[in-house]
Amino acid sequence: MPVTIKTANEIELMRVAGKILAKVHEDLGHALKPGMSTKEIDSLGEEMIRSYGCIPSFLNYEGYPASVCVSVNNEVVHGIPRADHIIKEGDIVSLDIGLIYKGYHSDAARTHAVGTIGENAAKLIERTRQSFFEGMKFARSGNHLNDISGAIGDYAESFGYGVVYDLVGHGIGTHMHEEPEIPNFRKLRRGLKLRSGMTFAVEPMINEGKPEVEWLDDEWTVVTEDGSLSAHYENTIVITKGRPEILTLTEEEIQEGIWENP
Ligand code: MF3
């Protein structure tokens, strides 16, 4: 399937899908407490998604058994929630959530600190988030995909971090995963030319140590090979002729003034 350009009506539905997901992220982020199991976090997240009449898109996706990916510390993404995995003070916890509203998908991730965390962990979370916004500076019609990918990767690598190259962002719309693939590092080819109405999920996954990752025996959980911490930050966006519209910003981020939508 080629890269699709969404109509104004489709973008409006994705806007609603994005707003709901942002609210779920904000509420679930606040609910995160030491002593909770990752399974409890997932159940709470699923409840929140359904309370808006939306469908959790991750649940049963290619056999994935939960609504929220909960990835702790050295887990990069796709952590499977478990009743015996208890969150503790000092952990960093990535929550990746997707939902469907009237047939349209939104997808977003945030990494949270549980209580007081180390200075290096805090820096990793903040810089992973910032790498996304470095990419956004180049996300506009007429530019190319590699402008986004390159800006993300260059920024993260400037701190000596390992950019995960085995996993990528993606187009999104009537499906969670549409074309194109969106890497988080610079390539030699400039890639797809960006056009207004393209909708993407851009999702840097950044390791404090080396970029290599491996899969656990559960066939989902991705961990850093060297055991270092990893952070994840993802939003669903719309390409325009100016700055992109970020559909999944939380109210807190909007208040913080981290990004001004067109
Ligand atoms: N944000 C992730 C992605 O884009 C979420 C998929 S998890 C899965 O691939 F469980 F649904 F596969």
Ligand code: CO
């Ligand atoms: Co995604």
